[in-house]
Amino acid sequence: MREMDKAFDFRTAQTRWYEVWEAARAFEAAPDSGKEPWSIVIPPPNITGNLHMGHALVNTLHDVLTRFKRAQGYDALWVPGTDHAGIATQMMVERQLKAEGTDRHKLGRDAFERRIWDWKEKNQGAIEHQLKRLGCSVDWTRNRFTLDPSLNKAVRKVFVESYKAGRIYRGPRMIQWDPALQTALSDLEVKYEERRGKLWYLRYPMSDGHGEVVVATTRPETMLGDTAVAVHPEDARYQHLIGRTVDLPLTGRKIPVVADSFVDPTFGTGCVKVTPAHDPNDFAAGQRLKLDSITILGFDAKMTAAAGAYAGLDRFEARKRVVADLEAQGFLVKVEDYVHKISLSDRSGAVLEPLVSEQWFMDVKEAAAKALAAVQDGRIAFTPEHHAAVWQHWLTNIQDWCISRQLVWGHRIPAWTCAACGGLHVEMEAPSACGACGDKKLIQDPDTLDTWFSSALWPFSVFGWPDETADLKRYYPTSVLITGYDILFFWVARMAMAGLTWMGDVPFRKVYFNSLVRDASGQKMSKTKGNVIDPLEVMEEYGTDALRFALAIMAAPGTDIAMSPARLEASRNFCNKLWNASRFVQMNLDASITLETEPVFGEAEYWLIGRLRDELGAITDALEAFRFHDAADRLYHLVYDDFCATYIELAKVQLQSGTQAQKAAILHFLDILLRALHPFVPFLTEEIHEDVMAERLPAGEPTLLALRSWPIGEWILRARGGDAALIPRFQEVLSAFLRLKAEQGVDPAKRVAAFCSLLELEPFAEALKAIARLESVTFTSADLASPTRAVAVVAGGAVALELAGLKDPAAEKAKLEKELAKLEKELEPLRARLADDSFVTKAPEAAVAKLRGQAEEREQRLAQVKALLG
């Protein structure tokens, strides 16, 4: 049996145990165990990633739940994995290339792709190592990567079958183009930002020479691609213009004036220019009204040949030139300052360009309806529930999803075009020859799929789908999903849609949306603000267990977490407290006392058993309901207040001189606490378990705490006896003695004689003497008041200290009078309410009884104070 250090050495413990757990295969699923399965899949971190606070939180919560469920006796499986993160990863490697003075085009596609794979092989281990550092009890034998061949097979199957069912199609559509990354994006990858800009008013003369129209625009350069001017059909001001044509300045083209209700009559002049090739609204209007579409801006964000004299200019340069020319030729009416929203790439930050482009799209309306229904009818339950409202709104207004990306890094689109006849083939495997013309030269679509396409399949692709594996049957649907609400649409909704479509069932039964981790003052962490707290540094400084516990105790559903050094310190101190309490137990029990030593219980034991029973019930309920903070908070107080402050102090006497049976009780209590705390602070508890419990376990009990059961069913918790009210009374009396000493300025170490009128506390005399450091405690029903004593009122009686010569009688009297006034003030509303008929008759009996109890207790004190005052 080892001697424990004075302080918990977390640095050693948190690096040691993970290997032991892995070697024991403690976290591997046990499909053949006959246990009920419980499963969860990790939100796969990007391979580019470093563990940040968001990861630390989400994975801590995963681990708490998984360890809890494992302990409860489930076949708990947490599937780990990483995401290839198309854009993010490619950007990172491209940046490296740039630093080396080359780029992906010079390298060529194949070499570039190999380069990213190399990078991935080198870096994937980092994030996995960090998950281990955090203690995540994942099943590494089932580790997945979103580009694994089996996951690729799933992707191809979904693509091909969706295509054949008509839900995936290719076509020219207006998409958001990122000129910096040179790829299309989906609507979700667009961020809108308010910018101060200008509103230019342009004059377009009527072709017949009679009059003009003035249009307002924030993007004057696009006028080169105008193919109409539009007014609202009911706008009385412009009825006479409809059907006529105007001469488009700088180009000499004649374009019609059309009517369409998309025009906002209150914007600008109420006349708008229509550029179907470069604006989403105009594109839709162009389709409706069958207008021409002229592309004057290319994918490189430079003007095209169609822009005539402006061809080759950058879009922002072209704007300056067009405005200057319009002004010179008298077509510029005025310029106003104007604040408008611009769309930016969520990835590169570049100003996006709405462009018509040939891309692949997925029609998700049918799947969206299924996902919507699943939440409405409760097959998927959200915590917090309010996210369901956002879910509903988004899914009912969902647009087709642009799934193709002009990137190298990702799942290649399984579509081939025949070089000879142009025939399109969408197949699982590369066709050997064109089905139409027989030509053997087939060119695969160069594009890859949106990263989220493979993420959507994650809850079943990780289990081997489309193969009908045993894992798939056993672990799908997963039990719970834990993730951030920021990816509700990106990921959660798409998994729901994919699961319902391909598996015919929800991918998870419950979703818990974790909080956002912010800094100490509630600010979002960001590198630019410099307020990022790095979990790896925290683990070094405060310990992994402290980090986990701090995150858990702050993880109240629906509110953000303000992470601060103060919180981390509190958690570290908590860990140390548990360590020292355990050390105390270890020091006081010789090796012959084990968990098989039959314990006997006294008042203190029955009281603590009652506390453990109540709290473990509440903790279990809290974990089932994702109230991690509630569970952690209860454990915190159970350890500090009940176990350490109260029980250990009371047990000290018997630990020194008691019987083996008396001493055995505390071992059981510590054992229960360790098992309950293990999901939150696994390294600390495993370390203590080894030091204190490992050699005292009953035969057949797992020697690793990670494998032991959730303690709620422990036989000891069913023991009942004693008077539950005694301990709180003892605490109050003890506190009163200490307060009297402090009030009277008595040195805490000076032993004085004490008196107590609560005769039932006599069994606690030794404890009171030891803790309050008293010379003696006399239990008596006689009047305690005396000129040489300081007295205090407690529930049901009074206590006193003998202070001959030390005491100021006037101050003592003033104190009691103050107490009297306070009690009168407290009693006033209580008496009033109890005298109130409507309260007594209408309020529930329990509420009245409780109030009556409170009133009686105070009346008693009042009487006691009066008696002491004489």
Added chain:
RNA sequence: GGGCGUAUAACUCAGCGGUAGAGUGCUACCUUCACACGGUAGAAGUCCCAGGUUCGAAUCCUGGUACGCCCA
């Protein structure tokens, strides 16, 4: 423009129909034989504002104010 969330002690947050709590900080004291990463005692709050429901509201409802987020 629509939707959602949050306003509680100096700070960060729990509580969400029975009369206010935690952590940190603050004040005073204590190195008592598990722990100073400790202990004891204490100070500190018109629970954003205004109405309403109720025997009773920090808690439920309505309206307002402030801040944050999401969608257009």
